[in-house]
Amino acid sequence: MKLTKLKIGKNETPGNLLLAPMADVTNLAFRLLCRQNGADLTYTEMISVDALLNENQKSLLKGLSSPEDRPFGVQLVGSSPEKLREAALFIEDEYRPEIIDVNMGCPAKRITGTGCGSALLNSRTLVYEIISELTEVLKTPVTAKIRIFENDEKTLEIARLIEKAGASALTVHGRKARQMYSGSSDLKAIRSVKKELSIPVIANGDIRDEESAEVTLDFTGCDGLMIGRAAMGNPFVFKRIRHYLETGEKLEVDRQAQQLEDFKNYIALLEKYNLCSSTNLRMHAHWFTKGLCGSRQLREKINILKDGKAIIELIKNSSKEELGLTRLN
Ligand SMILES: Cc1cc2nc3c(=O)[nH]c(=O)nc-3n(C[C@H](O)[C@H](O)[C@H](O)COP(=O)(O)O)c2cc1C
Incomplete structure (x- = not known):
């Protein structure tokens, strides 16, 4: 039995399988479908704090969540600590998610070009400021999602800093920003972060089936697994992995x-x-x-x-x- 409970801040889930935040994919309907298939915790796609704070664009939040959509995390993308704080307070008040996550991993030019996503990782001060401000003003547990650096020690430095600033968990996608989606996720780098931190660490990258889920859990020792692309058009992947981690057997399906x-x-x-x-x-x-x-x-x-x-x-x-x-x- 490799499926274990996961505790992030005050929230505990019966299992440790998470649906990754994915733009244009993880809308409310898709999250509910993954939940029905066994995802324990799901994230919204990244929401830009600039859009969120713009009155005219608040309609973008229509259908963000529903009472059945629990537990869920809202992921914010931004680079200004003040705007992130204001947006997070609004989200907490309006939607009461179980988690507010900060995107510190997106490598897309349109995001890094404005200093957001993985570009945030270039400034330790800003990373610390963002996480510590959010944890100070919010009742909701704050988490971050990062990519790894070229240099392992830099990854560990950032991970320690995020923990010190008060984050309740950290998700690590084992690719460097420059890789985009090429190459493979570096399980060794994820394992080093897990060894270094006391807060839960979630492993992400290339978990696509029963075997990759088991290898990632065993090798990294992480507290949870976050699944992205393998769930696109295939929410059943959660049922398969869940069943395997619980029983050691594979589900036969048409x-x-x-x-x-x-x-x-x-x-x-x-x-x-x-x-x-x-x-x-x-x-x-x-x-x-x-x-x-x-x-x-x-x-x-x-x-x-x-x-x-x-x-x-x-x-x-x-x-x-x-x-x-x-x-x-
Ligand atoms: C279509 C698509 C959209 C994504 N959007 C986001 C996003 O909004 N926020 C984020 O942190 N990561 C985003 N990601 C990255 C995923 O969350 C995940 O880190 C990445 O796909 C690696 O995991 P996987 O190998 O399981 O897919 C996106 C990935 C894809 C393919």
Whole structure:
């Protein structure tokens, strides 16, 4: 039994499987779906503090969460301690999440260009200031998500600093910012951080199945596993990994049927929470049909449909045979 409880600040979850924050992916409907499949804690996609503090853009927060969406973390992206504080206080007051996380890992130019995401890690002072200010004013536990440095000692320095500033947990994606998503996640670097800190450390990067989950847990000794890309169009990955960590056995599933069923459930949740118009359904349709027999023809069909509504109608009203997903992989 390798699935263990995870305690972050005052919150304890029965297991230690987390859904990573992912822009354009981890909306409320997708988080609920991952939760139904066994994710213990889920994060919103990063929310820019500038957008959040702009009255005209507050509508972007429509459908951010719901009472069933618990426990959840809100991830903020910003570089000004004052703005982060103001945005975090607003989120705490309005949504009462279990966790407020600061994005210190995003390597995308549009984010680092404004000094946010992984660019924050270039200033130890700023990192300390942001985390200590947030932990001082919030009742909600504060966490951070970082990437590793070229030099292991620098990674440890930043990790120690984040702990000292009062963070309740730290997530480490074992890639350097310059790697973007190339190469592989460095489990040794994650293990060094885990050894160094007393707060929970969450391992992230390349956890895609039962084996990689087990290896990451065993090798790093981390307190939790955060899963990102492997969950895109495949929330069932949580059920598989959870089952394996609990029993040592693998779940046998008809992937063809499972993914389509999950996609139908996803659409039902998008409709229930009025999120269809803000979701790129074509992209999600590609992920949910990836790797399935007959998926190429289905994707071609989807590509010529006019909009999200048409995609919904097609998926909702067709059986897997009608969609051409008939053979097993
Ligand atoms: C489409 C996409 C969007 C992402 N958006 C965010 C984000 O909003 N905040 C964040 O901290 N990381 C973001 N990430 C990084 C993931 O949270 C995660 O650290 C990374 O994908 C490595 O984990 P994985 O190998 O399990 O995917 C994103 C990744 C992807 C693929």
